[in-house]
Amino acid sequence: MSIVLVLKLNPFELLVLKTKDQRPKTKDQRPKTKDQRPKHKALHRLMRIIPISLPTPFYIGPVNVYLIAEEPLTLIDTGPKTKEAIDALRAGLRAAGFLVSDLRRIVLTHAHEDHCGLAHSLRDEAKNAEVLVHEWETGHRHSRLEYGEHRSLLVRAGVPDKEISAMRRMYEGMRRYADSFADHEYGPLWDDAELEFESGALRIVHTPGHTPGSCSFVREADRTVIAGDCVLKRITPNPVLSPDPIDPAKRFPSLAEYLVSLARLRTFAPTLVYGGHGDPVRDYEELFNRYFRAIRERQELVLRLVGNGATAWDVGQSMFPGTDDVHRFLAVSEAAAHLDLAHSEGKLALELSGQKEIYKSLGSTT
Numbered sequence: 001m002s003i004v005l006v007l008k009l010n011p012f013e014l015l016v017l018k019t020k021d022q023r024p025k026t027k028d029q030r031p032k033t034k035d036q037r038p039k040h041k042a043l044h045r046l047m048r049i050i051p052i053s054l055p056t057p058f059y060i061g062p063v064n065v066y067l068i069a070e071e072p073l074t075l076i077d078t079g080p081k082t083k084e085a086i087d088a089l090r091a092g093l094r095a096a097g098f099l100v101s102d103l104r105r106i107v108l109t110h111a112h113e114d115h116c117g118l119a120h121s122l123r124d125e126a127k128n129a130e131v132l133v134h135e136w137e138t139g140h141r142h143s144r145l146e147y148g149e150h151r152s153l154l155v156r157a158g159v160p161d162k163e164i165s166a167m168r169r170m171y172e173g174m175r176r177y178a179d180s181f182a183d184h185e186y187g188p189l190w191d192d193a194e195l196e197f198e199s200g201a202l203r204i205v206h207t208p209g210h211t212p213g214s215c216s217f218v219r220e221a222d223r224t225v226i227a228g229d230c231v232l233k234r235i236t237p238n239p240v241l242s243p244d245p246i247d248p249a250k251r252f253p254s255l256a257e258y259l260v261s262l263a264r265l266r267t268f269a270p271t272l273v274y275g276g277h278g279d280p281v282r283d284y285e286e287l288f289n290r291y292f293r294a295i296r297e298r299q300e301l302v303l304r305l306v307g308n309g310a311t312a313w314d315v316g317q318s319m320f321p322g323t324d325d326v327h328r329f330l331a332v333s334e335a336a337a338h339l340d341l342a343h344s345e346g347k348l349a350l351e352l353s354g355q356k357e358i359y360k361s362l363g364s365t366t
Contacts, residue, residue: 008203009191036047047199047219049226051274056114057177059326060277063114065089066226069096070197072104076217077276079178080117089118103129107195109139109228110214113177115276120179125283131186132195134206136245149248153241156251157336158311158356167329202226207265209258210237212245215353216261218268229276230261231287236294238330239337255337256344259295262288299347302338306348309358312336328333 048069053062057080068074079085093099103126108116111133123129154164191206191258195217202217207230216227229237239254266288273281281287298319305318315338316331317323322333339359342348349360 011024047197047202047221047224049219049224049274050092050096051280052089054085054088055082056080056085058080058114060114062277064274064276064278065115066198066274067093067096067098068202069098070198070199070335072108073098073102074105074195074197075103075122076107077109077115077228078118078122079180080107080114081121082177083116086118086121088115101127102127105129106196107133107189107217108137109216109226109276110134110211112211112229113174115228117178120181123185131181132189133186134189134215135214136208137211138213147223149243152249152355153243153251154332155355156357157241157332158313159266159332163313163328170325170329191215203211205264205268207261208252209239209254209261211240212242212252212254212257212340214261214267218265218270220268223271224272225265225284227265227275230258231265231273231281231284232275233278233287235278236291238333239305241329241333241336251340253337253338253344255295255341258337259292259341260303262291276304298334298338299342302335303342303347303361306339306359306361309351309360311337311356311358315339315359331341 050067050069052065052067054065056063063077063079065079066076068076068271079089091101100122102286103122105130106119106122106126108119108131111115112168116133119131123131123205123249131264151164154167159167189204189206191204193204194201195204200219202219205216205218207216207227210229214228214230216225216230218225225231231237237258239258242252242254244250244252266284270284271282273284273287275281302315302317305315310318312335313332316333316335318328320331339348343350343359347362349362351358351360
């Protein structure tokens with residue numbers, strides 16, 4: 001099934017975005033748990049959504065997690081596996097009148113350490129609370145940048161070998177902030193299914209872009225959205241370099257998918273959007289247009305930087321000179337995402353030089 005969204009965007013010409021089911025549904029892929037059956041008729045009384053801010057050791061600063069104070073008691077995201085985060089979480093739960101042992105369900109917007117790090121220990125303390133995450137997420141199971149396909153993507157992006165080794169060491173150090181899950185220890189989130197509660201439901205909306213399996217949750221009765229890192233008030237989320245979940249030999253088209261995700265959330269006409277970091281968004285239309293302006297401006301910069309030939313690494317270093325640590329990986333992620341989008345729209349040529357992908361302005365190709 002496919003849906004075509006035609007959007008009139010102020011800073012752009014008419015933009016046509018095509019969204020489609022990413023994977024064919026089979027009987028084995030349909031929602032199976034009672035809390036995800038897409039048949040619930042929401043009750044129109046207020047759902048208690050309680051934001052709890054937790055400290056992180058990361059440059060992004062505090063992370064927001066959300067307690068749904070309804071039966072079954074549910075926590076959306078968990079914070080990193082640090083003493084400071086678990087202490088702050090316990091305090092937030094106590095303030096709401098609950099303990100970790102009261103949790104019955106842990107839902108992850110995505111599997112980055114600041115959002116999923118405490119999931120395993122919380123599940124155990126809560127006596128096997130159900131843990132749910134989209135099947136396209138892999139960070140909850142394995143360390144990022146650990147496998148051959150990740151290295152292959154970095155090589156194709158033009159990242160020097162010594163930089164790849166440094167990135168690997170950096171992410172290996174981050175493993176202490178999250179425990180991994182075996183495949184049997186979590187349940188899947190299904191796009192367009194519902195998480196049922198005593199007072200109504202949250203619709204699961206697959207919003208890939210920041211990561212392939214990122215999900216948002218929509219309370220349709222009052223158009224409230226819990227969006228994880230898909231929507232952040234002060235910054236645009238990074239389209240993190242990832243293997244394609246269907247074909248890991250390919251790079252996931254993160255920015256193109258992210259644009260579709262933003263457009264899909266727009267169809268719900270959100271009145272309030274809770275993000276993974278910072279303050280909530282109360283004017284989604286303004287943010288939507290601001291994001292698209294920022295992306296267009298970044299696209300124009302990337303096209304200028306490519307010139308007669310450049311890799312994603314080259315473009316990333318030009319856009320963000322002097323970066324270090326995780327920011328070097330985020331820089332090449334940002335560059336690769338914009339180059340992929342520009343190439344898919346016919347604005348750039350792509351050639352292979354050995355294992356590296358070289359992007360060129362159309363007028364400079366031979």
